[in-house]
Amino acid sequence: MHLSPGSEAPSCRHGLFRSHWRFGTNSTILTYFVSPHMVIKNEEMRSLELSGQVGFNSLPHQVVRKLVSQGFCFNILCVGETGIGKSTLINTLFNTTFENEEADHYEREVKLRSQTYELQEHTVKLKLTIVHTVGFGDQINKDESCKPILDYIEAQFEKYLEEELKIKRSLSNYDDTRIHICLYFIAPTGHTLKSLDLVMMKNLDSKVNIIPIIAKADIMSKTDLGNLKKKIMTELQSYGVQIYQFPNEDEEVGEINSSLNARLPFAVVGSTEDVKIGNRMVKARSYPWGAVQVENEEHCDFVHLREMLLRVNMDDLREQTHSRHYELYRCCKLQEMGFKDTDPDSQSFSLQEMYEAKRREFFKELQHREESMRQMFVNKVKETEAELKEKEKELHERFEVLKRMHQEEKRNLEEKRRELEEEMNAFNRRKVAAETLMGQALQGCSQQPLKKEKDKKK
Incomplete structure (x- = not known):
């Protein structure tokens, strides 16, 4: 096992920078606070001899x-x-x-x-x-x-x-x-x-x-x-x-x-x-x-x-x-x-400030998306209205064409009806004339035998 830097970024609390270190793969976190005004000198690590038994040599057995x-x-x-x-x-x-x-x-x-x-x-x-x-x-x-x-x-x-x-x-x-x-x-x-x-x-x-x-x-x-x-x-x-x-x-x-x-x-x-x-x-x-x-x-x-x-x-x-x-x-x-991550020489940041910045960025993006969706909706409505007007215009033109066709067919039918009535009237006149002629012919045929009988009697 070894000490390795943890995943959490340094944060600031009461003027102290907080850092975390992770022990091995376990979740044990060592936390230390360092003042931003504290100057840390790089000194060599000194080895000291213990004068007697302390007891931390049992730490591996405890782990x-x-x-x-x-x-x-x-x-x-x-x-x-x-x-x-x-x-x-x-x-x-x-x-x-x-x-x-x-x-x-x-x-x-x-x-x-x-x-x-x-x-x-x-x-x-x-x-x-x-x-x-x-x-x-x-x-x-x-x-x-x-x-x-x-x-x-x-x-x-x-x-x-x-x-x-x-x-x-x-x-x-x-x-x-x-x-x-x-x-x-x-x-x-x-x-x-x-x-x-x-x-x-x-x-x-x-x-x-x-x-x-x-x-x-x-x-x-x-x-x-x-x-x-x-x-x-x-x-x-x-x-x-x-x-x-x-x-x-x-x-x-x-x-x-x-x-x-x-x-x-x-x-x-x-x-x-x-x-x-x-x-x-x-x-x-x-x-x-x-x-x-x-x-x-x-x-x-x-x-x-x-x-x-x-x-x-x-x-x-x-x-x-x-x-x-x-x-x-x-x-x-x-x-x-x-x-x-921040560079060692750069100024540290707080998670609260990052959260607020991300929150503002999120709401700004959300507002932008909302405005974009609203504009998209308006454009879509306008496109739909234009399409509906175009279709209405096409339907109106088609209606006028059908109306003219209907009127034309109606006039043709009226002419054909008049022609048919005239033909019927002419037929009826010819029929009456034929019936008259036929009646006269029949009457003439019935009078001829009577005339012959009268001539014989004379």
């Missing part, structure tokens, strides 16, 4: 006792294709069987499934959260495979930042769900990395600690496996993908971590099956030609992965998540909110 009583949390994100062996490897790492639903290859989108377990080894309690990426790489269109995973990681950062910015916060009891490590499972194809793997790891390297893993390494020979490791590391370096590097500054673990860095990416085999090899039972995978022992360094890198993940660098992974990835996210968010 350990407190941390053990509180317990620890560790969150693992497993990214890889369906059926590549993610669940089996996690079960093998923690020597237990976690509950996990089997996934198929027909998921329409990537879904993240989080499961939390309470584990205890001797007196140490561990709250373990495992996040599985269900359906990753199973879609035909893989453009949207990265977004759900990135959104989930940023959502956990956002929750922690919201807790930090609360007035009454309780970070010591906060359920930290930030991802501490991403185990990225690579298919043992013997070729190079897929484009999806490169894009995914490039998007993840600034948000989480990445450990690349070659899954099911027992299907490849040692020569092919060594060549694949070199290809993967070469591609990661050429594309600028930053994976987690085990720290080698500490003398106690520096040598171990240097050897672990040379073995990246880890080629692992997972199995929960106990197989009898000689006179002892070991975790292995049985084949007709023999057995692949999980904890045999000649067969795979499982032992080195467990050494790195659980026994040597678990605290460093937690520290890197907080001090590097979360701090990067936090800085970007606070800059978006308008906060900024």
